[in-house]
Amino acid sequence: MREIKAATIRQKGGPFQIEILNLNEPLPDEVLVRVVATGMCHTDMVARDQLYDVPLPVVLGHEGSGVVEQTGGSVKKVAVGDHVVLTYMWCGHCKPCLRGDLTYCENFYPLNFGGAREDGSTATRDTSGPIHDHFFGQSSFGTYALAHERNVIKVPKDVPLELLGPLGCGIQTGAGAVMNALKVKPGSSFAAFGGGAVGLSAVMAARVAGAAIIIAADVVPSRLELAKELGATHTVNSKETDPVEAVRQITGGGADFTLESSGRPAVLRQAIDALAIRGTCGIVGAPALGTEAGFDVNGVMTTGKRIIGIIEGDSMPDIFIPALVELYRQGRFPFDKLVKFYSLEQINQAAEDSEKGITIKPIIQLAS
Template sequence: MTDKPRTQTREITAAVVRKKGGPFQVETLILEEPRPGEVLIRIVATGMCHTDMVARDQLYTVPMPVVLGHEGAGVVEQVGSNVKKIAPGDHVVLTYMWCGHCKPCLNGDLTYCANFYPLNFGGAREDGSTATHDKQGAVRDHFFGQSSFGTYALAHERNVVRVPSNAPLELLGPLGCGIQTGAGAVMNGLKVRPGSSFAAFGGGAVGLSAVMAARVAGATTIIAADVVPSRLALAKELGATHTVNSRETDPVEAVRKITGGGADFSLESSGRPAVLRQAIDALAIKGVCGIVGAPALGTEASFDVNGVMTTGKRIIGIIEGDSVPDLFIPSLVELYQQGRFPFDKLVKFYSLDQINQAAEDSEKGVTIKPIVRFGS
């Protein structure tokens, strides 16, 4: 009698969340080898995003125990038999996951995949399987198709993006979500045009990425509104022509005064309904407000219906910067290498055993974009 072939596995070290609110627990887990369409990546560093805390705190329902992390960057270790675009040794950034077969995906609208929520927040592959386990059984994974708060991650060929080997890999992970969300919202979603005015409501990683992108896009009036003075100072350094401390000044009145009637474009990245109302009210006639902040599921917001209707304002939702990652992420890397998109100024590095400190510093506003490093 022939023994059944065994699935090859490897030991990894990863941060596991086992209950609502955390903490992240560093544990030894077992990870399966890649399936035919999958890629095994040795993770070099992973950015920490607001959405990791949203999942940890169950503002979005994610099965537990789970390995989070969705801004991974690393080196390809192994590829499945069907993988074509990536090879072992490639430097890669991991991004969001999409199915590739629903109507929005077939139409090229990858960020609006009909299966986006289960693929990115379901804690498993599309077929419901997981690849990670401990001594007690399965640990949920495939968070944003990657679960990259670990020394190794499994991703699909679709959500792995090759980047130049001469770029600083440990810095690039946040391009997979937070940075591409802010920059893409400006460049792809809002389509901010040269000579226009833009107001970012929220000065975190997404809002400041939007400020940098607005400068690249040619906006001539760029306003950053936040309540943290250090963030506002950094916004000026990154390209904002004006800043508004919303704790001291009415941001709607300030934006209207600066622009002479209202901003052509605004972006709300705080996830607060009251701030969204400000971002809408601060628009000029026929202005456009983009929403990228992620509040708890079911959160509702209000606005003046006639104030929107009679001025032709538009309010649009934007996911992951409306980006096609294989095209957009390399373009952000090139802009960074040219000195035109200095997102490294947002970053502070942490070791894996400091991951809870990284989360705390992010939530307190001490660090704008934490990146957790996994060694050389």
């Protein structure tokens, strides 16, 4: 048993409470990580506000980065002292996992949102009893986290470890949507509807992929300015301009690819309507469970448009996260321009700044 400091959610809507908890030793297939920093993602707020059914009380946090402190007896993938990024969890034994479709694991929801291991056990306690953990297989809003060997990704030691956590979810979601799922082609046109961390990661990835026209649509002028710096050839302020008409005009009829990351049904409709003939719209925004959206059926059918759901950027993390690290090291994927650092004690301020659009990607620093 190890004493840790962690941020706990005990009631719907928060706040995060900084507490001293106890964490069990790793099981044979688990890795104990001393957390250096953890990105804050929209999904943490979704869980906090119970838009998804996550049991309380719970330690959240799912974009952790840190140093391996201890490994279970059967772990071979990493060793003590390795620098790692923690990512989403998958079961490894269902049909989608066996096909290599890790992000569409049949057990994805319970493993990432169920507040426990696959067998229902937890590893975190306070003086009153168990605390739910293993959020995305990690619960990294704490000084230490237990993860499975499966969702621990080794990264080089010559890249700032405190920066890398968001690659485990938000950044790989946006970049992977473009590079893995949509497969944006050189010379094509791409429009990101939403200029948060996911949308701006998609903009950077579209530039890497060689898209000729890259459009960012958002309502926050500072985000649109940053989008230009990160590779957008055009920006659209959706408060001032109809984004569908703007995209059609810029592209000469519609975008080959669009990505909706806001989680708003009305924006999804815009992303679909802004497509060119035979264009593809990817959905990565996470609204409340049960949210429905509409589109013009004939407008989709007669133009051969496609609408696809995308989880975690269709990423195989052991391959894709190191690739993003290398692109960053080469200066071709400058995601560091999205981040602002906060201490654990500032975690509620980080959440507020994120929700207000003041900070695109907060990172909670837990150690040096």
